[in-house]
Amino acid sequence: MFSPFSRKLVLAGLTALALGAHAADKPNVVILATGGTIAGAGAGTVNSASYQSAKVPVDKLIVSVPELGNVASVRGEQVFQIASESFTNAHLLQLGKRISALAKQKDVDGIVVTHGTDTLEETAFFLNLTVHTDKPIVLVGSMRPGTAMSADGSLNLYNAVVVAGSADAQGKGVLVAMNDQIDAGRDVSKSINIKTNAFASQWGPLGMVVEGRNYWFRAPVKRHTSNSEFDIDKLDRLAEVEIVYGYGNVAAANAQVLAERGVQAIIHAGTGNGSVADRVVPVLQGLRAKGVQIVRAAHVPAGFVLRNAEQPDDKYDWVVAHDLNPQKARILAAVALSQPGDSKNLQRVFWEY
Incomplete structure (x- = not known):
């Protein structure tokens, strides 16, 4: 027979083992932050279109969405803190090389890039062309700063982490998770400003994320990532x-x-x-x-x-x-x-x- 104290120790140990096993089952997702509206802040809750982008650091972004811990083991890195209209070729190369290095790590299952929406489609396509990996790379942004009523960044970030940590997202090239949709980084474009349904592809989304689950409807057919003749590790300049x-x-x-x-x-x-x-x-x-x-x-x-x-x-x-x-x-x-x-x-x- 266990004493009451011994029984508590055994139960505590079993609980710790269970939590450890649960954590081990979670995918490891790295969030690389580059700035943009998703890291923006407005003067008040009604300021959804007038605000300053690239203000909130990645650690605060992660803390603001505690539900991320339910779907992945998440850590963040601040790569840049800029509005995406200011991206240059040098930024693309630096970001791509960092993603390539992370993708080679055994303790990284997927990568999320938070990004301003103005040139998000360009960065997504660049990474789709140059990073050799089958691991999910997911770009995400928002159309409203986190300080606004009905801000879209938190759910977009949650969905992006879900996709990045999913085995069924592997091998599909670089993806964009916005407004519940999963789009191919090659196809998607910003088609409207102000509204949250800003990103769309004329060929339609690859799938959707609903309540933390991916639903797929089509797959990319163009060459990308691991099947690309271009390699970010060998690329030091762009024409x-x-x-x-x-x-x-x-x-x-x-x-x-x-x-x-x-x-x-x-x-x-x-x-x-x-x-x-x-x-x-x-x-x-x-x-x-x-x-x-x-x-x-x-x-x-x-x-x-x-x-x-x-x-x-x-x-x-x-x-x-x-x-x-x-x-x-x-x-x-x-x-x-x-x-x-x-x-x-x-x-x-x-x-x-």
Whole structure:
């Protein structure tokens, strides 16, 4: 027979063992914080659109959502504390290399990146192209600061950790968890501001997170992460690529001015099916003759650019961006042109990724 005191010791030991086993069953998720609205603060609870971003550090973000401990063992790192419109190529490289290093650790099952929404889609696509891992990498942000009524950041962060710690999210490339949806980092774009349903893909989400459970409906088919020919561990620079915007009465000199900065490629964000104004065509032809790659994209929100439709791309030796919007086309061109290759190879890359 155990004495009452001995019985308490045994029960305490069993409880500790059970808690330890439960903790061991939880996935280990690292949250890398970079700033943005999800780390923002407004002057009052009604300030959902006017606020200062990148104010709350990662440790306070984690503490503000205690439910995270129910789904994962979480730790955080503050990589940057900036608004995402200020991201540069150097930021992308630094972040990508840190994620790659973490993904190689046996004690890391998934990675969440908190990010401002303005360029979140660009960072997601960059990581999708360059980080060689099957472990889930999930980007998350918010449209309202945590100080606002109906702030969306807490649930978005919770859902992102759920996805990052899930075995069924492995091998699906870099993901974005926003507004209960799980989107492919390649496809998703910010399509509206102010509202919480800001992110969408014209091809639809991959799935949803509902009450801490993932529901999947489709899978990515383009090359990504472990299947990519690009490797962040071997990438120390990105090619200089700029975007020229097409519109009525556009000045032909715009592209020429950018080219004088020594860019390797110009993304022409055309109207409609990537259309190029007649007065701009000879400028782009001249730049191509000098070795600058020309990529036709479109600034319409959906659809894709058809090769040799609006312009004789074969004749001009131009590339089409397929369904990538101009900002994502810039990311892909910057990565692809960091290593040798001609326009035919660049077009192949745009078809495959």
